[in-house]
Amino acid sequence: MKNVLIIGSGGREHALTWHLAKSPTVGHIFVAPGNPGTANEPNAENIAIKVTDIDALCRFAQHKQIDLTIVGPEIPLSLGIADHLQQVGIPCFGPSQKAAQLESSKTFCKSFLQRHAIPTASWQVFEQPDAAKDYVKQQGFPIVIKQDGLAAGKGVVIAQSQQEADQAIDQLLGDRYAVKRILIEDYLSGEEVSFIAMVGNRHIVPLATTQDHKKRDDGDVGPNTGGMGAYSPAPIITPERHDWIMQHIIQPTVRGMRAEGIPYCGFLYAGLMVSDKGIVVLEYNCRLGDPETQVLLSRLNGDLTTLCLQLLSDEPRITQEALTPLNWDTDTALGIVMASQGYPGTYTSGEIIQGLDASGEPSHKIFHAGTAMNDNGQVITAGGRVLCAVAQGRNIRIAQEKAYQLVKQIHWKHCYYRHDIGRLPPS
Numbered sequence: 001m002k003n004v005l006i007i008g009s010g011g012r013e014h015a016l017t018w019h020l021a022k023s024p025t026v027g028h029i030f031v032a033p034g035n036p037g038t039a040n041e042p043n044a045e046n047i048a049i050k051v052t053d054i055d056a057l058c059r060f061a062q063h064k065q066i067d068l069t070i071v072g073p074e075i076p077l078s079l080g081i082a083d084h085l086q087q088v089g090i091p092c093f094g095p096s097q098k099a100a101q102l103e104s105s106k107t108f109c110k111s112f113l114q115r116h117a118i119p120t121a122s123w124q125v126f127e128q129p130d131a132a133k134d135y136v137k138q139q140g141f142p143i144v145i146k147q148d149g150l151a152a153g154k155g156v157v158i159a160q161s162q163q164e165a166d167q168a169i170d171q172l173l174g175d176r177y178a179v180k181r182i183l184i185e186d187y188l189s190g191e192e193v194s195f196i197a198m199v200g201n202r203h204i205v206p207l208a209t210t211q212d213h214k215k216r217d218d219g220d221v222g223p224n225t226g227g228m229g230a231y232s233p234a235p236i237i238t239p240e241r242h243d244w245i246m247q248h249i250i251q252p253t254v255r256g257m258r259a260e261g262i263p264y265c266g267f268l269y270a271g272l273m274v275s276d277k278g279i280v281v282l283e284y285n286c287r288l289g290d291p292e293t294q295v296l297l298s299r300l301n302g303d304l305t306t307l308c309l310q311l312l313s314d315e316p317r318i319t320q321e322a323l324t325p326l327n328w329d330t331d332t333a334l335g336i337v338m339a340s341q342g343y344p345g346t347y348t349s350g351e352i353i354q355g356l357d358a359s360g361e362p363s364h365k366i367f368h369a370g371t372a373m374n375d376n377g378q379v380i381t382a383g384g385r386v387l388c389a390v391a392q393g394r395n396i397r398i399a400q401e402k403a404y405q406l407v408k409q410i411h412w413k414h415c416y417y418r419h420d421i422g423r424l425p426p427s
């Protein structure tokens with residue numbers, strides 16, 4: 001039986017905890033810092049250590065003789081938690097600080113993609129506002145302006161006019177907390193998909209396909225968010241496209257990182273645009289997606305812990321065929337994020353959530369994210385994205401209907417969610 005440490009406190013980490021809690025190979029699960037949902041899963045315990053307190057996390061892992069650490073968010077990875085855990089002999093399924101630059105530095109990612117001829121939108125880097133504004137003038141609209149560095153999905157502006165672009169440039173280059181560098185890249189239209197693979201020292205295992213809805217409001221409008229809902233599988237990724245993505249994007253990325261002396265190990269999440277010009281990389285994330293994980297793990301039957309440990313191994317006897325298999329339910333899983341009204345801007349917290357104990361089918365699950373317990377033992381809102389309601393069904397339509405039924409059982413004062421999660425774009 002393995003003891004596992006999960007780092008993070010969102011819906012993704014609740015889904016990981018829930019999934020591992022069902023596994024016969026997992027003993028105890030520690031979640032740092034976790035949320036009321038993770039605390040409620042069997043054999044799971046929340047540990048009050050912040051995701052940024054790398055020293056305390058390493059000390060804890062050593063003290064508890066953790067067999068495997070899975071890191072949810074990008075911040076601890078960009079702070080080097082995988083390197084620190086490796087130094088003290090604790091297996092961590094996540095990339096080194098250098099390899100995590102694929103997400104933490106957009107200029108690293110874009111120049112890497114260019115060096116290895118992996119398709120991505122054309123781009124330029126700027127440090128001076130005037131030069132950036134001139135470039136935009138030459139390029140036309142819409143145009144995409146991105147902050148270099150981690151920005152929790154908020155560092156990207158799609159400008160429709162020179163005025164909007166100038167404003168974004170001044171704001172991003174003037175942000176005193178930010179890396180003083182921006183990228184300006186061509187706008188690509190098409191459909192976005194999240195393609196996530198588990199990358200080991202010797203093997204790559206792609207997960208099932210998934211898509212999320214990044215815009216806040218119905219009809220894919222409003223500000224960008226971390227994700228307002230997701231479904232799996234993603235019908236747009238046909239077997240042919242899947243093979244193409246593995247061959248032209250994922251494998252060259254893994255080979256390229258190794259060739260540059262910064263081997264990548266962990267979940268590798270490619271944000272792809274399926275456009276009429278082909279499939280291109282919009283971004284890499286060095287972690288699982290949220291809410292993609294909630295729908296993926298709802299469909300997964302397989303021993304994730306054993307697979308992570310096999311992928312971390314250098315043992316040549318562990319061939320691709322010998323890896324523990326991941327089996328995916330053929331049913332579609334669909335997850336709806338229930339957020340605090342105002343997210344990703346300002347919102348109120350501390351509102352009592354009702355209906356959480358509403359029972360549903362076994363394939364229904366409410367994952368916690370921004371929740372907390374008040375002194376009376378009631379679950380209250382404590383973040384932008386509060387819950388993710390996931391249901392499964394024979395097809396996307398049925399999964400959608402069931403997931404919205406689940407959502408309707410839950411209430412709090414300023415609850416907000418999209419009504420069109422799973423609405424497929426016209427093909």
Ligand code: AMP
Nearest residue numbers: 121144156185186187188214271282283
């Ligand atoms: P990123 O942080 O690079 O993933 O960007 C966040 C979001 O902005 C993406 O999920 C897309 O919805 C949008 N986006 C980023 N780059 C582009 C692009 N070149 N063309 C169109 N949309 C983009």
Ligand code: GLY
Nearest residue numbers: 226227289290291
């Ligand atoms: N759902 C998008 C992300 O996890 O970055």
